[in-house]
Amino acid sequence: xxxxxxxxxxxxxxxxxxxxxxxxxxxxxxxxxxxxxxxxxxxxxxxxxxxxxxxxxxxxxxxxxxxxxxxxxxxxxxxxxxxxxxxxxxxxxxxxxxxxxxxxxxxxxxxxxxxxxxxxxxxxxxxxxxxxxxxxxxxxxxxxxxxxxxxxxxxxxxxxxxxxxxxxxxxxxxxxxxxxxxxxxxxxxxxxxxxxxxxxxxxxxxxxxxxxxxxxxxxxxxxxxxxxxxxxxxxxxxxxxxxxxxxxxxxxxxxxxxxxxxx
Amino acid sequence: xxxxxxxxxxxxxxxxxxxxxxxxxxxxxxxxxxxxxxxxxxxxxxxxxxxxxxxxxxxxxxxxxxxxxxxxxxxxxxxxxxxxxxxxxxxxxxxxxxxxxxxxxxxxxxxxxxxxxxxxxxxxxxxxxxxxxxxxxxxxxxxxxxxxxxxxxxxxxxxxxxxxxxxxxxxxxxxxxxxxxxxxxxxxxxxxxxxxxxxxxxxxxxxxxxxxxxxxxxxxxxxxxxxxxxxxxxxxxxxxxxxxxxxxxxxxxxxxxxxxxxxxxxxxxxxxxxxxxxxxxxxxxxxxxxxxxxxxxxxxxxxxxxxxxxxxxxxxxxxxxxxxxxxxxxxxxxxxxxxxxxxxxxxxxxxxxxxxxxxxxxxxxxxxxxxxxxx
Numbered sequence: 001x002x003x004x005x006x007x008x009x010x011x012x013x014x015x016x017x018x019x020x021x022x023x024x025x026x027x028x029x030x031x032x033x034x035x036x037x038x039x040x041x042x043x044x045x046x047x048x049x050x051x052x053x054x055x056x057x058x059x060x061x062x063x064x065x066x067x068x069x070x071x072x073x074x075x076x077x078x079x080x081x082x083x084x085x086x087x088x089x090x091x092x093x094x095x096x097x098x099x100x101x102x103x104x105x106x107x108x109x110x111x112x113x114x115x116x117x118x119x120x121x122x123x124x125x126x127x128x129x130x131x132x133x134x135x136x137x138x139x140x141x142x143x144x145x146x147x148x149x150x151x152x153x154x155x156x157x158x159x160x161x162x163x164x165x166x167x168x169x170x171x172x173x174x175x176x177x178x179x180x181x182x183x184x185x186x187x188x189x190x191x192x193x194x195x196x197x198x199x200x201x202x203x204x205x206x207x208x209x210x211x212x213x214x215x216x217x218x219x220x221x222x223x224x225x226x227x228x229x230x231x232x233x234x235x236x237x238x239x240x241x242x243x244x245x246x247x248x249x250x251x252x253x254x255x256x257x258x259x260x261x262x263x
Numbered sequence: 264x265x266x267x268x269x270x271x272x273x274x275x276x277x278x279x280x281x282x283x284x285x286x287x288x289x290x291x292x293x294x295x296x297x298x299x300x301x302x303x304x305x306x307x308x309x310x311x312x313x314x315x316x317x318x319x320x321x322x323x324x325x326x327x328x329x330x331x332x333x334x335x336x337x338x339x340x341x342x343x344x345x346x347x348x349x350x351x352x353x354x355x356x357x358x359x360x361x362x363x364x365x366x367x368x369x370x371x372x373x374x375x376x377x378x379x380x381x382x383x384x385x386x387x388x389x390x391x392x393x394x395x396x397x398x399x400x401x402x403x404x405x406x407x408x409x410x411x412x413x414x415x416x417x418x419x420x421x422x423x424x425x426x427x428x429x430x431x432x433x434x435x436x437x438x439x440x441x442x443x444x445x446x447x448x449x450x451x452x453x454x455x456x457x458x459x460x461x462x463x464x465x466x467x468x469x470x471x472x473x474x475x476x477x478x479x480x481x482x483x484x485x486x487x488x489x490x491x492x493x494x495x496x497x498x499x500x501x502x503x504x505x506x507x508x509x510x511x512x513x514x515x516x517x518x519x520x521x522x523x524x525x526x527x528x529x530x531x532x533x534x535x536x537x538x539x540x541x542x543x544x545x546x547x548x549x550x551x552x553x554x555x556x557x558x559x560x561x562x563x564x565x566x567x568x569x570x571x572x573x574x575x576x577x578x579x580x581x582x583x584x585x586x587x588x589x590x591x592x593x594x595x596x597x598x599x600x601x602x603x604x605x606x607x608x609x610x611x612x613x614x615x616x617x618x619x620x621x622x623x624x625x626x627x628x629x630x631x632x633x634x635x636x637x638x
């Protein structure tokens with residue numbers, strides 16, 4: 001539930017019942033004289049039913065932390081629990097299996113396969129989970145319906161707007177029913193209207209009590225959609241704000257802004 | 264989805280696909296032509312030995328191949344015939360001589376003489392005339408492939424061989440010599456006359472074994488009786504001829520070398536194009552990895568891409584190769600395509616593409632999935 005700010009490494013933490021827990025995460029990048037300590041002991045916990053924003057300036061360690069939380073990078077020190085399972089000592093294939101089971105990704109540049117249709121792009125996420133056949137097609141279509149793209153099943157990314165492509169990416173992240181969705185600058189490549197739509201979508205998704213959503217961003221327009229905001233600087237979490245009571249109001253605010261823009 | 268991804272990756276960049284297919288196609292055609300020539304040469308080298316009705320061959324010591332044999336004494340036939348286990352001993356004459364064209368000029372030919380009634384070595388694939396016609400005065404049979412080279416047009420035409428006149432009494436189809444020297448079939452005595460061989464000489468004795476006779480025992484017996492001659496089984500003589508023409512002369516090595524070169528060039532082209540295609544799709548592979556795909560899943564995509572390239576390249580390459588085979592059918596050096604060679608080419612193509620995929624797989628497995636965040 002909480003992120004501890006700038007504290008020294010402590011005793012190894014016990015496995016948590018939280019969706020994702022990071023304890024004393026340190027990450028060193030590079031070698032020799034070029035070695036950089038990108039994360040200096042990060043502690044955070046992501047709880048289901050919450051949309052958390054991770055904000056900070058360039059070079060603060062946001063993306064490195066996201067990579068570690070998504071089991072793409074391994075920490076130099078510290079422990080990470082995903083759905084209660086420690087990642088310590090896991091090899092790349094085991095980490096991939098953990099991602100498959102519990103993590104969904106949304107990327108800044110969408111990272112859709114240009115040669116596949118929207119439905120096929122979503123189905124890839126099921127295919128890597130060995131879920132195939134007509135059931136996979138139905139699930140992919142349902143996920144696209146959930147993000148409002150039922151009419152774009154057979155469209156290729158090149159024939160979709162940036163907002164639509166990002167919504168396909170959201171559907172792809174959702175379709176495997178992960179415990180955690182990690183979004184890297186999900187609105188950075190979008191105009192304000194599409195950015196707003198994607199944030200609305202993420203906040204809706206975060207209401208699911210079986211799932212936590214973490215979005216890395218430097219876009220202040222996204223703040224009203226968050227349940228909480230973590231601030232990271234120089235590889236350390238330096239602040240946390242909670243907007244628990246404000247979320248509904250924020251949604252209304254967003255709707256009002258959209259209405260204004262349309263008018 | 265692995266197949267769909269591979270298929271779409273392959274067809275997404277049409278120019279690269281064309282380059283890949285041209286590489287495979289070039290390789291298949293080169294290998295098919297080289298190995299087809301090798302098979303064709305092999306067939307030509309051993310065709311006379313396989314067609315002759317002899318389980319054992321008695322010949323002068325050191326004979327290297329069917330065409331280049333020294334004469335032996337004709338009486339050796341009777342020594343062979345008197346050996347237990349021998350059913351028949353058939354004399355055969357072969358020798359190089361000059362064929363003087365009616366239109367002027369001359370060319371080298373191999374005269375083959377045998378008595379038709381002996382059944383030793385008669386012309387086959389006769390398309391005009393009849394083998395029995397060889398009994399007629401001056402009669403010879405040639406293959407229609409060599410009509411132009413021999414300066415004749417067909418049955419009834421005459422030419423001069425040595426000091427004698429010959430008349431075309433029949434034509435065969437597909438009896439060609441590896442040395443591109445035309446074969447001229449005639450009777451035993453006329454052959455002797457044409458090549459100026461004494462009446463007490465022959466070139467080979469074809470030994471037909473009696474049913475149940477042990478070839479090794481008979482061979483040993485004949486060898487004891489004829490210490491100045493060599494006795495080989497059909498398989499040994501076939502192998503000796505092949506060794507001489509294909510390996511001692513270097514012709515076979517050149518053909519096999521060409522085939523290997525074709526494979527190497529094909530592998531390099533396919534590897535290069537697959538590698539660069541994979542490099543272009545690296546972000547997609549990193550995305551797959553980030554989505555949690557296993558290494559095996561990514562291997563499957565790349566191998567499916569290589570397999571698809573192999574099948575497409577094979578179909579196109581074989582179409583061209585078969586066209587070349589068809590066009591070469593009536594030439595002096597026909598290219599042979601057999602089901603076994605076609606299957607071998609498919610296996611080689613798939614292996615070539617699979618090997619080519621290794622570099623691409625290596626590249627993908629070294630990528631950092633974190634690159635998906637840096638795009």
